[in-house]
Amino acid sequence: MAWRFKLAPDNTKIDFFRWQWLTFGGSLFLSVVAIVAWAVMGLNYGIDFKGGTTIRTESSVPVDVGDYREALQGLPLGDVSITEVFDPNFTDDQHVTMIRIAAEDEEQAVTPEQIAQVEEVLRAAIDPGMTFPSVETVGPKVSGELVYTSVLALAVTSVAIMVYMWLRFEWQFGVGAVLALLHDVIITIGIFAVFQIKFDLTIVAALLTILGYSINDTVVVFDRLRENLQKYKQMPLREVMNLSVNETLARTLMTALTTLIAVGAMLIFGGDVLRGFSLAIFLGVLFGTYSSVYVAKNIVLIIGLDRTEKAKKGGTPDEFANIDA
Amino acid sequence: MLNFPLWKQILTWAVVVGGLLLAVPNAYYARVEAHNDAAKAVEEAGFATTEQQAALDLWPDWMPSGIVNLGLDLRGGAHLLAEVQLEDVYKQRMDGWWPQVRDALRGVRDQVGSVRRQPAPLSYELRVQIENEAGMAAAVEAVRALGSSVVTLTGVGQTDIDVTAEGNVLIVRLSEPERTALDERTIQQSLEIIRTRVDAAGTREPTIQRQGADRILIQVPGIGSAGELKALIGTTAKLTFNPVVRRGTSEDRTPGAGNVSLPSMDEEGVWYTVEELPVVSGEDLTNAKGDFDQNGRPAVAFQFDVRGARAFGDYTAQNIGAPFAIVLDGKVISAPVIQSHIPGGSGIITGNFTVEEANRLAVLLSAGALPASMTFLEERTIGPELGQDSIDAGRVATLVAAGAVSLLMIASYGLFGIFAVVALAINMGLIFGVMSLIGGTLTLPGIAGLVLTIGMAVDANVLIYERIRDELRAGAKTAARAIELGFERALSAIVDANVTTLITAAVLFFLGAGPIRGFAVTLAIGIVTSVFTAVNVTRLIVTYWYNRRKPKTLVV
Numbered sequence: 109m110a111w112r113f114k115l116a117p118d119n120t121k122i123d124f125f126r127w128q129w130l131t132f133g134g135s136l137f138l139s140v141v142a143i144v145a146w147a148v149m150g151l152n153y154g155i156d157f158k159g160g161t162t163i164r165t166e167s168s169v170p171v172d173v174g175d176y177r178e179a180l181q182g183l184p185l186g187d188v189s190i191t192e193v194f195d196p197n198f199t200d201d202q203h204v205t206m207i208r209i210a211a212e213d214e215e216q217a218v219t220p221e222q223i224a225q226v227e228e229v230l231r232a233a234i235d236p237g238m239t240f241p242s243v244e245t246v247g248p249k250v251s252g253e254l255v256y257t258s259v260l261a262l263a264v265t266s267v268a269i270m271v272y273m274w275l276r277f278e279w280q281f282g283v284g285a286v287l288a289l290l291h292d293v294i295i296t297i298g299i300f301a302v303f304q305i306k307f308d309l310t311i312v313a314a315l316l317t318i319l320g321y322s323i324n325d326t327v328v329v330f331d332r333l334r335e336n337l338q339k340y341k342q343m344p345l346r347e348v349m350n351l352s353v354n355e356t357l358a359r360t361l362m363t364a365l366t367t368l369i370a371v372g373a374m375l376i377f378g379g380d381v382l383r384g385f386s387l388a389i390f391l392g393v394l395f396g397t398y399s400s401v402y403v404a405k406n407i408v409l410i411i412g413l414d415r416t417e418k419a420k421k422g423g424t425p426d427e428f429a430n431i432d433a
Numbered sequence: 434m435l436n437f438p439l440w441k442q443i444l445t446w447a448v449v450v451g452g453l454l455l456a457v458p459n460a461y462y463a464r465v466e467a468h469n470d471a472a473k474a475v476e477e478a479g480f481a482t483t484e485q486q487a488a489l490d491l492w493p494d495w496m497p498s499g500i501v502n503l504g505l506d507l508r509g510g511a512h513l514l515a516e517v518q519l520e521d522v523y524k525q526r527m528d529g530w531w532p533q534v535r536d537a538l539r540g541v542r543d544q545v546g547s548v549r550r551q552p553a554p555l556s557y558e559l560r561v562q563i564e565n566e567a568g569m570a571a572a573v574e575a576v577r578a579l580g581s582s583v584v585t586l587t588g589v590g591q592t593d594i595d596v597t598a599e600g601n602v603l604i605v606r607l608s609e610p611e612r613t614a615l616d617e618r619t620i621q622q623s624l625e626i627i628r629t630r631v632d633a634a635g636t637r638e639p640t641i642q643r644q645g646a647d648r649i650l651i652q653v654p655g656i657g658s659a660g661e662l663k664a665l666i667g668t669t670a671k672l673t674f675n676p677v678v679r680r681g682t683s684e685d686r687t688p689g690a691g692n693v694s695l696p697s698m699d700e701e702g703v704w705y706t707v708e709e710l711p712v713v714s715g716e717d718l719t720n721a722k723g724d725f726d727q728n729g730r731p732a733v734a735f736q737f738d739v740r741g742a743r744a745f746g747d748y749t750a751q752n753i754g755a756p757f758a759i760v761l762d763g764k765v766i767s768a769p770v771i772q773s774h775i776p777g778g779s780g781i782i783t784g785n786f787t788v789e790e791a792n793r794l795a796v797l798l799s800a801g802a803l804p805a806s807m808t809f810l811e812e813r814t815i816g817p818e819l820g821q822d823s824i825d826a827g828r829v830a831t832l833v834a835a836g837a838v839s840l841l842m843i844a845s846y847g848l849f850g851i852f853a854v855v856a857l858a859i860n861m862g863l864i865f866g867v868m869s870l871i872g873g874t875l876t877l878p879g880i881a882g883l884v885l886t887i888g889m890a891v892d893a894n895v896l897i898y899e900r901i902r903d904e905l906r907a908g909a910k911t912a913a914r915a916i917e918l919g920f921e922r923a924l925s926a927i928v929d930a931n932v933t934t935l936i937t938a939a940v941l942f943f944l945g946a947g948p949i950r951g952f953a954v955t956l957a958i959g960i961v962t963s964v965f966t967a968v969n970v971t972r973l974i975v976t977y978w979y980n981r982r983k984p985k986t987l988v989v
Contacts, residue, residue, distance in 0.1 A: 110847055110988050112844070112845055112846070112847065113841070113844035113845045114845070115845075118906075119906075164819070195826075197822065197825070197826050197829075220660050220663070220812075239816070239818075240816070241815070241816035241818055241819035242813070242814060242815045242816060242819055243658070243659070243812075243813070243814045244811075244812070244813040244814070245659075245811065245812040245813070246810070246811050247809070247810040247811060249516075249810055250514065250810045250811050257944050258944075260944060261940050261941065261944040261945070264940050264944070265936065265937050265940045268936045268940065269933050269936055269937075272932065272933060272936060273933075276929055309945075309949060310878055310948070310949065312949075313878060313941060313945060313949045313952055313953075316937050316940065316941050317885065317937065317941075317952075317956070319937050320933065320934040320936075320937035320938065320956075321889065321934070323930075323933040323934070323937075324889070324892070324930040324931070324933060324934050325930075327926065327929045327930045327933055328896065328926045328929075328930055330929075331925055331926040331929055331930075332926070355903065356899075358899050358902075359892075359895050359896055359899045362845060362895045362899075363889070363891075363892040363895055365841065366838045366841060366842070366887075366888045366889075366891050366892070366895075367885070367888035367889055367892075368888070369834060369837045369838055369841065369888060370834040370837075370838060370884050370885060370887045370888030370889075371884070371885060371888060373830045373831075373833040373834035373837065373884065374830045374834065374881055374884045374885075376830075376833075377826060377829040377830040377833055378826050378827060378829075378830040378880075378881065378884070379822060379823050379826030379827070379830075381506075381819075381823055381877060382823075382877060382878070382880075382881055385878065385881060386881065389881075389885065
């Protein structure tokens with residue numbers, strides 16, 4: 109046998125339920141912590157959800173956030189936050205900040221005159237050659253709708269996945285898969301809350317992508333489980349589950365690694381504009397892999413499966429053999 | 434012998450070659466873009482200049498020339514989300530109804546007595562107080578007779594106004610179907626006018642779309658800022674020619690019935706009192722263009738249509754020596770004195786214009802006035818440098834991701850890993866091919882989708898290879914049998930796993946906006962092409978390899 113790089117030995121017989129109190133319990137605990145963090149600390153919403161303006165500044169003068177703040181002090185603006193942006197792609201004399209100005213009240217966004225004022229003041233105080241590569245304003249009316257659409261998108265996706273799983277497997281699988289997905293998404297949101305990372309529309313897209321990835325992972329385990337349930341009709345459910353996870357372990361780890369490598373490249377080299385997006389997907393893939401091994405099937409076990417009816421639904425892998433093979 | 438039906442082989446080859454051919458133009462982006470621009474210009478003009486011919490020659494005609502559009506976040510430009518103030522039109526409409534209603538009530542004066550217009554809480558409502566409440570029935574009947582029927586999809590017999598009474602107040606409202614029809618017309622007109630204005634500014638591939646009931650999305654690549662775009666499309670550009678009553682140095686608080694006091698555009702502190710009813714208006718213009726007056730100063734030359742020309746000619750003939758005001762959006766551009774009868778229906782507007790301002794005004798005037806004003810809900814400006822930085826960063830990330838994933842695949846599966854890498858490369862090409870074919874737009878999140886696809890695309894290969902290993906371990910009769918079983922049995926997992934991802938992509942597409950939609954499109958295309966390359970292309974390569982080498986034992 110030629111040498112092969114292996115993430116998992118060939119015939120693993122790990123009991124994935126053995127430390128259930130720690131793994132499954134830990135997941136539950138983390139989910140609760142994430143929800144609490146979300147509720148208590150709140151998310152650092154971007155203008156997509158809160159309304160307001162972001163101005164990206166670029167200057168050859170090194171950034172002192174204090175100077176920027178002082179320069180803008182005198183202007184009649186709402187809540188202003190200034191953050192310096194770092195990225196390995198920047199050249200030595202490229203110093204970038206993001207200035208975020210909250211919408212002053214519920215009705216009015218930041219006016220173009222105010223933006224012009226900000227630009228003028230900064231050029232005068234910091235660097236006459238300063239440029240403003242992007243300026244974005246979102247009115248409070250739109251941002252309210254975006255919140256609604258985002259929540260709707262997450263809900264619709266979850267339900268659609270659950271229905272599909274129900275059609276292709278048993279309903280218990282659908283519930284298990286979707287709860288595992290929510291676990292991934294909630295913990296990711298929790299991390300965004302704890303570290304107060306900017307949460308905007310692209311992060312929602314990332315969360316939806318996590319749903320897509322994580323379900324992919326879970327489905328592969330469930331697919332094997334379905335097959336093994338046919339094969340070993342007398343084996344206890346718990347053992348069939350262990351067997352299935354062990355059999356698919358090599359693939360689960362391999363795919364997680366290739367995806368993490370790709371997203372990691374995006375995180376490091378993909379530029380600062382997409383950093384939050386890449387980070388969310390990176391975290392989601394980590395938790396998604398974990399949850400398809402340690403969370404989804406446990407939920408199915410807890411709900412229980414009626415194995416006498418097993419033959420009716422789903423199907424043998426051969427059912428698909430003629431479609432495209 | 435490993436079997437792979439001939440027709441499937443041919444189909445796989447056809448898709449791969451066709452897809453890659455469609456992707457090729459993207460490798461020569463600038464040249465193909467120049468070629469396409471020139472081709473479009475030539476088609477419109479009917480002939481080619483030498484410059485255009487040179488651009489045409491940059492890319493052979495027999496090659497596909499579709500390229501992936503770059504989104505605003507990669508190309509740079511301005512994005513606006515505008516809300517059309519439909520209430521403006523309602524209000525104008527009700528103002529238009531008032532004289533008619535008044536005249537109709539005058540006809541039944543003996544029963545209703547005197548009438549007075551009252552302020553209305555709704556914009557599509559007209560409230561009239563009548564003196565004798567007893568005459569209300571007659572009043573309602575008289576006003577109702579003014580309504581005309583509206584044709585709708587739901588049925589006939591509906592009129593454009595609803596007339597009701599509340600005590601001694603007569604209420605006239607625009608009916609529901611009339612409002613719907615009016616909204617539709619207003620939005621369509623606004624879209625048309627915005628399109629004309631943006632096109633006249635000469636930028637490439639602007640997106641002008643209706644969103645929801647009363648919103649318009651405008652994306653213009655290559656324009657300097659959202660402010661600039663707003664100046665172009667946000668101006669109502671309502672032009673009128675009104676008789677001047679008098680000129681003053683402050684706002685006239687008592688302009689008199691039928692008159693209004695308007696400020697001058699250029700002269701500080703000068704106000705004109707003009708008659709509210711214009712002699713002619715911008716709607717009567719057929720053409721306007723930037724020009725120069727006798728003294729060489731920038732001006733706007735215009736041409737009236739037949740009706741406008743007659744009205745203008747008659748008025749100038751009767752009012753020689755009197756001033757008249759040229760009013761744009763409530764401000765007096767200039768108020769020249771009529772020197773002579775102007776019969777031809779053409780003239781020029783002079784003012785303190787720069788050449789650009791004169792040209793812009795000409796564009797605005799020939800496109801026509803917007804039926805209603807707009808408010809802007811979202812404004813985004815992305816500089817072209819930022820877009821280029823993002824493209825560069827995306828390219829680096831893609832290369833690093835592809836390189837690292839390839840190494841890992843080869844280290845894990847040896848020769849079969851190389852097969853997977855070939856399939857991955859073809860997959861990347863196919864994604865660009867399909868995007869070019871459907872005219873898809875690549876956005877920054879779209880690039881992220883592409884990178885993510887690199888990581889996830891090999892998943893199908895991993896599933897198949899792991900399955901082949903399983904079958905070998907389980908003691909498949911021959912190596913060929915193990916390969917066949919591996920491909921067959923992995924398929925149900927591949928299909929289920931990818932359909933669920935496709936569901937999320939679909940939701941993202943239908944609920945997401947702009948850049949996120951771009952992400953959904955690349956993700957969805959990536960899923961379909963990656964299943965195709967992993968299942969069919971890999972199968973094809975494995976079949977060729979196996980049948981040639983006929984290995985006794987199989988190592989995956």
